[in-house]
């Protein structure tokens with residue numbers, strides 16, 4: 038039986054591309070969506086029409102109990118999770134001066150606490166089976182910080198630290214933990230940004246495509262990445278090296 042890969046936020050721009058690339062590698066792909074998101078039926082239908090038999094389960098990644106219930110159901114329905122891609126994320130951009138506690142908390146809970154909430158549910162199984170991949174979606178802004186993103190930069194920097202620490206704990210048990218750090222990628226999240234002006238500071242002179250990040254994530258999920266752990270791999274068109 039093929040391995041199971043779970044992608045949080047798989048209905049988003051990056052997540053969908055990751056699901057598709059993981060399916061191409063032969064994984065049975067499962068995604069999560071925010072409880073109440075009504076787009077799920079249409080999205081699943083669209084994916085089925087393209088030949089992808091994805092399964093989707095509601096999960097609020099900010100909520101430990103929701104994550105526990107979700108993984109319990111996935112394990113029963115599909116099987117134990119072998120690859121976890123912690124991809125769900127949000128932004129609430131504004132200067133620190135204007136940022137409210139709610140803006141700070143929402144971003145930390147969704148981008149960073151989610152990594153704990155989801156990873157905690159699957160890691161013991163991975164170490165018992167002596168194979169697993171944790172792939173965390175960070176950001177260039179967790180590496181360099183970004184104006185108007187103290188909350189997001191803190192969450193993404195936290196992901197980097199957690200990935201490196203976790204890699205040290207579970208390597209002996211056959212589990213790798215890595216992060217990817219994308220720059221500007223064309224998705225809903227960057228839809229309001231002025232690409233024409235921002236691309237001037239990117240050596241490759243354009244935003245990245247979700248597929249480009251998805252290739253990297255799928256490589257990290259594969260056997261081919263077996264000697265890579267604790268890494269943060271930048272994928273940013275040369276924006277920050």
Ligand code: NDP
Nearest residue numbers: 046049050051071074097098124125126176221222224226
């Ligand atoms: P999208 O906004 O397209 O997708 C974000 C996804 O996160 C959605 O599928 C959303 O699901 C999910 N999500 C948000 N909150 C929750 C929650 N509480 N519980 C469950 N799921 C949730 O953004 P991207 O695809 O661009 O972003 C994906 C990841 O890539 C994020 O972690 C982001 O920070 C990171 N990233 C993106 C970059 C870019 O330029 N686009 C650059 C660097 C990093 P739902 O719609 O169901 O709520």
